[in-house]
Amino acid sequence: MPITSTSKIWMNGELVDWEQAQVHVLTHTLHYGSGVFEGIRAYETSEGPAVFRLTEHIVRMHNSAKIIGMTIPYSVDELVADGERHLSWDEAVERELTLEAPGRTPVGIAAGRQEEQLPGGAIVRSWEALAGSVEARAEPLGGGVRRIAVEIANTTPWEGAQREDALRRTFCSTHAVLRASRGRFVSMTDPPVELRAAAEGCRNEGMWPVLVDEQDRTVLSSAIILEDHPRIAPESPGDLFDGGEIDQMLVLNILSLTDAEKAEMRDSDPRAREILERTEALTEDELMRLHGAIREFGMAR
Numbered sequence: 001m002p003i004t005s006t007s008k009i010w011m012n013g014e015l016v017d018w019e020q021a022q023v024h025v026l027t028h029t030l031h032y033g034s035g036v037f038e039g040i041r042a043y044e045t046s047e048g049p050a051v052f053r054l055t056e057h058i059v060r061m062h063n064s065a066k067i068i069g070m071t072i073p074y075s076v077d078e079l080v081a082d083g084e085r086h087l088s089w090d091e092a093v094e095r096e097l098t099l100e101a102p103g104r105t106p107v108g109i110a111a112g113r114q115e116e117q118l119p120g121g122a123i124v125r126s127w128e129a130l131a132g133s134v135e136a137r138a139e140p141l142g143g144g145v146r147r148i149a150v151e152i153a154n155t156t157p158w159e160g161a162q163r164e165d166a167l168r169r170t171f172c173s174t175h176a177v178l179r180a181s182r183g184r185f186v187s188m189t190d191p192p193v194e195l196r197a198a199a200e201g202c203r204n205e206g207m208w209p210v211l212v213d214e215q216d217r218t219v220l221s222s223a224i225i226l227e228d229h230p231r232i233a234p235e236s237p238g239d240l241f242d243g244g245e246i247d248q249m250l251v252l253n254i255l256s257l258t259d260a261e262k263a264e265m266r267d268s269d270p271r272a273r274e275i276l277e278r279t280e281a282l283t284e285d286e287l288m289r290l291h292g293a294i295r296e297f298g299m300a301r
Contacts (some may be wrong), residue, residue: 036064081118085267090164092172093127101136101148107171128168131156141198144183150176150221176207176221184216185209187228235289238278248290254279 008015038061042049051057058076065072074080077088099105109130116123132154139147156169178185186192188209191199209221211228220226254276257265266273 034068036061036068036070038064079118079121079123081120085263086118086121086123087264087268089268090167091125091269097134099134099136101138101150104133104135107132107134107154129156130154130169130171132171145195145198147198147202148178150178152176173223174207175223176209177212178209178219178221180217185211185219186216187211189228237282237286238275248287251279251282251287251290 005018007018009018009021011021038057040051040054040057042051055076062072062076075087079086095109097105097107107130109127111127111129113124113126116125132152135151135153137149137151139149141147152171152174154169154171158166158169160166186195186199188199188202188204204221207221207223208225209219210226210230212218212220212230214229220230254265262276265276
């Protein structure tokens with residue numbers, strides 16, 4: 001069947017004159033063709049165009065390319081939109097519950113999904129349902145002393161085995177903040193002699209309570225062990241992930257990252273990018289100030 005010539009033809013990414021569309025006889029595609037193909041359809045929906053199981057399609061295309069030795073310069077969990085690179089990662093959403101002791105309040109968060117539209121794509125955030133409860137109890141110990149107990153329970157149904165899937169159904173980085181309108185809290189680290197036995201009878205699992213304010217009417221109970229009345233050191237160039245006084249260790253960990261790891265950190269989370277840029281901008285004098293300082297001397301008891 002004869003081929004009818006045209007003035008222009010598509011070749012190597014551009015339109016060229018018909019007569020100039022020439023290849024050598026030993027060109028690879030004249031002997032056999034190699035490539036990968038993935039049939040992806042878009043459907044019109046009430047919420048706009050949508051692709052059914054897009055991630056699975058892209059994973060299958062990457063696997064096909066891998067089999068024949070082709071390198072795709074993008075990952076499955078990567079989006080380049082308007083010149084900016086976005087990476088897929090697990091992020092947490094801060095949620096707050098309030099109750100008075102004694103009391104109990106349920107935790108009920110429905111599964112959901114949100115889309116953030118970007119030029120040429122979108123960031124999709126989804127989360128699993130969570131269920132549980134927060135209960136606060138006050139136990140009289142005599143002499144006007146009460147022991148406060150806070151129990152946080154995650155009762156989300158779960159029958160899986162993968163750690164990554166389990167993390168999406170957890171109460172990550174749970175903190176409890178206790179406030180007293182009258183009276184004051186006692187330090188669990190250094191309680192008064194007359195209340196030491198009562199303090200030793202307290203049980204802390206996965207969290208540690210510390211005094212926060214000067215009046216000792218506020219307690220922070222978190223998964224990180226802090227001292228009473230914690231504060232950010234004046235030498236700190238800014239708050240890091242822990243907000244405590246181990247800046248030098250975290251700074252050195254960040255500076256020791258490879259260029260690829262820094263790029264991933266920069267493209268995954270705006271807050272992580274801010275920490276990276278601030279850390280890389282530290283001067284030698286600012287780094288030396290993070291070695292540590294003695295605030296006060298005291299007798300160990």
